[in-house]
Amino acid sequence: MKAAVLHEIGGVPRFEDFPDPVPAADEVIVEVRAVAVENVDKAFAAGTHYAGGGYLARFPLIPVFDGIGTLPDGTLVGFGRPRAPYGALAERTVVARGAYVPVPDGIEPEVAAVLGSAVTGMSMATAAGLVPGETVLVQGATGVAGRLAVQVARLLGAGRIVATGRDEGQLREVLDLGADTVINTAVQDDALARAYTEARGDGYDIVVDFLWGRPTEILLRSLTPESFAFPKPTRVVQVGESAGARLTLSADSLRTSGVEIYGAARNLDPGTMGEVYGRIVAWTRSGELTFGVEKVPLSAVESAWRRTDLRGRRLVVVP
Ligand SMILES: NC(=O)c1ccc[n+]([C@@H]2O[C@H](COP(=O)([O-])OP(=O)(O)OC[C@H]3O[C@@H](n4cnc5c(N)ncnc54)[C@H](OP(=O)(O)O)[C@@H]3O)[C@@H](O)[C@H]2O)c1
Structure with a gap:
């Protein structure tokens, strides 16, 4: 498969071939549809994030911890925590069974990637x-x-x-x-x-x-x-x-x-998160909340990763 592959701390991910993930019994393959690249992802790749030690233990790896994709049965989901060295920036990734939630109807994958x-x-x-x-x-x-x-x-x-x-x-x-x-x-x-x-x-x-x-x-x-x-x-x-x-x-x-x-995490628990998410989804569907999104193909990941001209638009990579 094609993927954005990081070879070293502080490097820029390159569009390359990478072995397809093979799922264990408790894992599932996700076909990736959209991935938002945020400052935190760049900080992990740069080795400047406080929680990045374990993540950068083994190269090459595929960056970004979450995204939007489809399960083998076609359900569109938001997924998280792919098994290293797999990440979200690839045509396919592998996650634990259950490490995903359905994307609500009426929300496009590239917008779903930015709801957070x-x-x-x-x-x-x-x-x-x-x-x-x-x-x-x-x-x-x-x-x-x-x-x-x-x-x-x-x-x-x-x-x-x-x-x-x-x-x-x-x-x-x-x-x-x-x-x-x-x-x-x-x-x-x-x-x-x-x-x-x-x-x-x-x-x-x-x-x-x-x-x-x-x-x-x-x-x-x-x-x-x-x-x-x-x-x-x-x-x-x-x-x-x-x-x-x-x-x-x-x-x-x-x-x-x-x-x-x-x-910002004060008072958050699964209940309040669900309520908050529901309101964001409702405003998004009604068009009251608008998202600045800059969609780029996975093949352009290397130049997109370096961009500094986004002016309030989120970089969303689409495999
Ligand atoms: N806790 C969470 O769950 C969560 C989620 C999302 C984001 N965040 C954090 O929130 C922050 C903003 O995220 P974002 O995605 O909105 O980033 P962003 O799109 O890059 O926006 C950054 C903002 O900070 C301004 N800025 C950057 N450097 C500055 C400086 N040296 N002095 C003054 N202003 C500066 C930018 O101004 P210009 O427009 O002029 O560049 C822009 O307004 C980041 O620290 C991110 O990690 C946290």
């Missing part, structure tokens, strides 16, 4: 308990997950949506998706702090943070009052780290600001 990125935006409800009318700040709103979070905030009834990015053209697109105010983070620190302060109105109730690093450090500092005040709570949901894995958090940033920081 919308689930992260729902953390403003599951982790932070969004109440309709509240003000939401989306940090990193020009990315794939950020654009979906802006739309989710609108669909969940946010009162005001503030969105950040680094590019004026893309920020205009985010306004079209439903943001009320945008902030360009590609400015000097003082100017960025002022922008956060000016845009906050009577306060950010929820921050959905895909950035961490410098912009979020400046944001947290800007939320700290300069004199004693009764703080208004701001629930920060940490989802991603596109701008950096670390920031410096001064003690007073927490002591007097009213900032509460949660992980």
